[in-house]
Amino acid sequence: QVQLQQSGPGLVKPSQTLSLTCAISGDSVSSNSATWNWIRQSPSRGLEWLGRTYYTSKWYNDYALSVKSRITINPDTSKNQFSLQLSSVTPDDTAVYYCARATFNWFDSWGQGSLVTVSS
Amino acid sequence: DIQMTQSPSSLSVFVGDRVTITCRASQSISSYLNWYQQKPGKAPKLLIYAVSTLRSGVPSRFSGSGSGTDFTLTISSLQPEDFATYYCQQSYSIPLTFGPGTKVDIK
Numbered sequence: 001q002v003q004l005q006q007s008g009p010g011l012v013k014p015s016q017t018l019s020l021t022c023a024i025s026g027d028s029v030s031s032n033s034a035t036w037n038w039i040r041q042s043p044s045r046g047l048e049w050l051g052r053t054y055y056t057s058k059w060y061n062d063y064a065l066s067v068k069s070r071i072t073i074n075p076d077t078s079k080n081q082f083s084l085q086l087s088s089v090t091p092d093d094t095a096v097y098y099c100a101r102a103t104f105n106w107f108d109s110w111g112q113g114s115l116v117t118v119s120s
Numbered sequence: 121d122i123q124m125t126q127s128p129s130s131l132s133v134f135v136g137d138r139v140t141i142t143c144r145a146s147q148s149i150s151s152y153l154n155w156y157q158q159k160p161g162k163a164p165k166l167l168i169y170a171v172s173t174l175r176s177g178v179p180s181r182f183s184g185s186g187s188g189t190d191f192t193l194t195i196s197s198l199q200p201e202d203f204a205t206y207y208c209q210q211s212y213s214i215p216l217t218f219g220p221g222t223k224v225d226i227k
Contacts, residue, residue: 100163102211105152105212107156107166111163
């Protein structure tokens with residue numbers, strides 16, 4: 001059974017970088033049959049897919065255009081986890097952030113969610 | 121990007137009612153359509169993938185149908201634990217996108 005455990009600060013100042021980590025148990029971040037995703041949810045945006053990392057012979061990333069200039073998703077094979085960094089945040093980035101595993105592009109395992117507030 | 125819409129946005133029903141939620145894609149997504157259930161304060165849970173395949177452990181009162189651009193989620197007899205918000209999601213192309221949700225609450 002796959003479990004995803006999120007960690008990271010719940011408060012980030014405007015213009016700074018939001019950083020979250022998702023620790024994986026029951027699967028490997030290097031799996032050839034899964035992708036590792038970040039999704040956020042807010043009243044204004046609903047559920048918004050932000051991006052993913054995955055390994056098939058080499059590492060790949062895909063990012064949503066809305067955040068492409070500000071987002072980095074990195075795998076950490078030594079700790080079996082992956083991370084989200086979102087730079088230059090504004091109050092509009094305030095949301096609950098989820099990490100999720102996808103197989104065939106449906107999300108079958110989710111982290112517990114992390115409320116991140118952007119405020120000074 | 122493929123836009124997903126859902127109707128209705130909310131509905132109030134009695135326990136035992138039959139519920140049908142519609143999801144529409146802005147272009148054909150073949151059978152790449154998935155459904156999630158979310159309860160307050162919790163992460164969404166996958167219910168159905170590839171239009172009509174129930175995830176293991178999901179009760180058989182849930183069913184899905186459709187193809188192309190129009191899809192439905194049906195709950196044959198709503199149970200108390202089914203009061204939640206339901207989202208569709210297309211897995212046809214990147215970026216992966218979700219519908220705005222349908223909130224099912226108690227009448």
